[in-house]
Amino acid sequence: MSVPSPERLVRGSCLCGAVQFVVTAPFLRANYCHCSRCRKHSGAGALAQGRVPREGFQLLSGADAIEVYRPPTGMTKAFCRICGSSLFGGTWPEGPEVSIRLGALDDDPEIRPQFHSFVASKAGWEVLPEDGLPRFEGAPQRHDAGTNSGAARDG
Numbered sequence: 001m002s003v004p005s006p007e008r009l010v011r012g013s014c015l016c017g018a019v020q021f022v023v024t025a026p027f028l029r030a031n032y033c034h035c036s037r038c039r040k041h042s043g044a045g046a047l048a049q050g051r052v053p054r055e056g057f058q059l060l061s062g063a064d065a066i067e068v069y070r071p072p073t074g075m076t077k078a079f080c081r082i083c084g085s086s087l088f089g090g091t092w093p094e095g096p097e098v099s100i101r102l103g104a105l106d107d108d109p110e111i112r113p114q115f116h117s118f119v120a121s122k123a124g125w126e127v128l129p130e131d132g133l134p135r136f137e138g139a140p141q142r143h144d145a146g147t148n149s150g151a152a153r154d155g
Ligand SMILES: [Zn+2]
Pocket: 014, 015, 016, 017, 018, 019, 065, 080, 081, 082, 083, 084, 085
């Protein structure tokens, strides 16, 4: 995968434009998370997110507009306090990777969501698409799941 790269940035922003960022390294992975926390945070059936190494992420503006919510269980949810856009998750702002909401991107990240996680928690009204992607009842069983294991790994 050749993009994003320092030569071909992938831009992202919140709805009001206060928060602007760029991705300069290829996404490591991407998925749809159907857990109850991501559903509520996104207001949608699933939250699409992609992960990039921290060194491949640059916040250009809006650091003071980013509000961080840490639910009692699960991963951090970061959003714009002016417009409410869901922006980042995972271990924001610490950690070796940044989880970025794909819906916040202004350019094509090239990567496509690779699996569905927490489908056991999906909303009753949501019909999962027949997209051929692997589905996981909870957190994905992946060799690169790292130290964020079990139910805590919800993007
Ligand atoms: Zn905003």
